Amino acid sequence: MKSKIQIAIASLIAIAGLGATGYFKMQQIQIDQQVAAAKVTLAKKEKQVDNIATVEHKQKIKNDPVAKINEKQENEIKLMQNNGQALFKLLYTMKDGETQTDLDIRNKNLPRYATNEALTQTGLNSKSIKETKEFKNVVEHINMELSTSPADNHGIYSGVIAENSVQSSINFVGKRNKTDWYLFKYDSNTNKFIQFTLLGFNFTHAD
Structure with a gap:
């Protein structure tokens, strides 16, 4: 009787362990997906900022002859x-x-x-x-x-x-x-x- 109880307890522990492992794996997958999505969003935001900065820079150079000459010399x-x-x-x-x-x-x-x-x-x-x-x-x-x-x-x-x-x-x-x-x-x-x-x-x- 005692051995049956021990086997049952061990089985419950194993099942609980598998369940916990599966749960944490699912959590990790969700976290990885969130991180990947955040990276994509960040990359899009950075591209938008770069595009805005490029447009602003071109506009500034267009309206400022001195800045245009300075940039030409720098290049x-x-x-x-x-x-x-x-x-x-x-x-x-x-x-x-x-x-x-x-x-x-x-x-x-x-x-x-x-x-x-x-x-x-x-x-x-x-x-x-x-x-x-x-x-x-x-x-x-x-x-x-x-x-x-x-x-x-x-x-x-x-x-x-x-x-x-x-x-x-x-x-x-x-x-x-x-x-x-x-x-x-x-x-x-x-x-x-x-x-x-x-x-x-x-x-x-x-x-």
């Missing part, structure tokens, strides 16, 4: 920065016999190479093509900082680019941080760098 500077980053996107691992475009705007004592894609993006023509098998110095590009003045009447920006890099060599142990400074001119009409000056060496883009 041109962003494009100039992107082109600058492309220009200083360097390859520092070269395979034997691999041909790359040599950037002659750089210090002759430090052979550094930019991809053809970078040259195309910036509009810079190559001065020479050469086969690279090995070289003593390797310069790894870190980043680029750009300071610029407002464009002149012809849409030409002037400024300074500071390129931060790390130099390693078989001639010394470890790495050395290095910063090169370039004076430049940038044509916002063609979105190209048209002149660089580095340590007295002038490089002018030729169409």
Whole structure:
């Protein structure tokens, strides 16, 4: 008799447990559905806010010539920065016999190479093509900082680019941080760098 009672109690507990598990699973499903619905609603609200902000911004720019000019210059500077980053996107691992475009705007004592894609993006023509098998110095590009003045009447920006890099060599142990400074001119009409000056060496883009 006692064992039957124990079995009955155990069965009730098991049934209650299954019921509770099922209940909590249903609750979790409902919560998940509510969260998903809330995310959809939030996304719609955010899109509405973005659309309103875009319309208001366009209206403001339309009615404010100064703001329109400022935004145009900001966009041109962003494009100039992107082109600058492309220009200083360097390859520092070269395979034997691999041909790359040599950037002659750089210090002759430090052979550094930019991809053809970078040259195309910036509009810079190559001065020479050469086969690279090995070289003593390797310069790894870190980043680029750009300071610029407002464009002149012809849409030409002037400024300074500071390129931060790390130099390693078989001639010394470890790495050395290095910063090169370039004076430049940038044509916002063609979105190209048209002149660089580095340590007295002038490089002018030729169409």
